[in-house]
Amino acid sequence: MTGLTDLAGGTAVVTGAASGIGRGLAVHAAGLGMKLVVADVDEGGLEETRKQCEARGTAAIAVPTDVSKPAAVEALAAAARDAFGNIQLVFNNAGVLVAGCAWERSAEDWEWQIGVNLMGCVHGARVFVPILIEQGEPAWMVNTASIGGLLSGPFLSPYIVSKHAVVALSEVLYHELGAMKTGVGISCLCPGAVDTGIARSERVRPDDRGDAAPLRSEVEQRFAEGLAAGIEAGMTPEAVAEHAFAAIGEGRFWIFPDPMYRDGFQVRAQSILEGSNPFQALEID
Numbered sequence: 001m002t003g004l005t006d007l008a009g010g011t012a013v014v015t016g017a018a019s020g021i022g023r024g025l026a027v028h029a030a031g032l033g034m035k036l037v038v039a040d041v042d043e044g045g046l047e048e049t050r051k052q053c054e055a056r057g058t059a060a061i062a063v064p065t066d067v068s069k070p071a072a073v074e075a076l077a078a079a080a081r082d083a084f085g086n087i088q089l090v091f092n093n094a095g096v097l098v099a100g101c102a103w104e105r106s107a108e109d110w111e112w113q114i115g116v117n118l119m120g121c122v123h124g125a126r127v128f129v130p131i132l133i134e135q136g137e138p139a140w141m142v143n144t145a146s147i148g149g150l151l152s153g154p155f156l157s158p159y160i161v162s163k164h165a166v167v168a169l170s171e172v173l174y175h176e177l178g179a180m181k182t183g184v185g186i187s188c189l190c191p192g193a194v195d196t197g198i199a200r201s202e203r204v205r206p207d208d209r210g211d212a213a214p215l216r217s218e219v220e221q222r223f224a225e226g227l228a229a230g231i232e233a234g235m236t237p238e239a240v241a242e243h244a245f246a247a248i249g250e251g252r253f254w255i256f257p258d259p260m261y262r263d264g265f266q267v268r269a270q271s272i273l274e275g276s277n278p279f280q281a282l283e284i285d
């Protein structure tokens with residue numbers, strides 16, 4: 001499908017925009033002359049992003065939104081349409097991460113991550129795709145998955161499960177949007193490590209989800225520390241935004257800001273094709 005290049009004057013909706021990659025996407029879009037609708041549960045961070053967008057000389061509204069709630073995403077779309085009319089870009093980007101092994105994550109740990117990471121994208125598709133189709137103009141949706149949506153490893157199970165599902169949802173949408181000749185494009189953003197607040201997701205955990213179940217083993221604790229350090233050493237959200245907008249312009253589905261992780265996917269795909277056991281990616285001694 002032909003990409004979307006003429007973005008100036010259009011409107012972009014970005015969820016998870018109070019921090020990290022979402023803020024990077026929003027500010028980049030503002031720099032291209034797009035109007036911004038930024039959404040998040042973190043109202044302080046959201047207002048800061050809105051100001052940064054406005055400082056790029058464009059109009060921006062902040063809409064506090066919990067993407068795991070269908071009615072909140074519907075209200076977000078209504079607010080966007082009321083403010084700016086037609087929408088050209090939708091980034092389903094909000095996400096949270098809790099480390100720890102599968103059987104020790106609490107039901108709340110699972111439900112929170114699946115609710116934000118996967119259901120946030122599901123509600124984004126349910127609510128925004130019909131609007132984008134009905135507008136009858138070129139439009140694009142980007143779902144933020146992760147390289148963890150194509151690989152698997154230990155101690156991030158709800159996150160990895162949710163991200164594999166976001167990849168699957170995005171591919172299904174690609175097929176459906178194409179088969180039905182909607183004129184709406186979709187990309188799946190699969191970053192590697194990016195220097196954001198994702199390893200500190202507990203800061204925005206809602207009270208009704210309780211606290212994260214503790215990490216009981218030393219190996220999990222060391223993994224979590226290594227993960228936080230790896231994220232801190234990751235690429236910048238601004239660089240991720242550059243990759244995302246280049247892909248939208250070129251009509252590319254896959255967005256891999258960090259090519260290093262493609263090797264890992266090749267190893268996984270090879271083991272599936274051969275029927276050999278998964279490569280034990282993590283050795284902690």
Ligand SMILES: NC(=O)c1ccc[n+]([C@@H]2O[C@H](COP(=O)([O-])OP(=O)(O)OC[C@H]3O[C@@H](n4cnc5c(N)ncnc54)[C@H](O)[C@@H]3O)[C@@H](O)[C@H]2O)c1
Binds near residue numbers: 068191
């Ligand atoms: N940072 C990385 O290394 C990395 C790698 C791959 C994928 N990702 C993905 O990128 C996306 C953005 O995360 P980030 O790395 O910028 O982290 P971040 O913590 O800096 O930003 C995530 C944002 O999502 C918001 N959020 C959380 N729950 C929400 C909810 N219910 N409704 C609306 N907003 C909510 C948070 O308040 C925060 O502002 C996530 O989907 C994440 O899984 C991040």
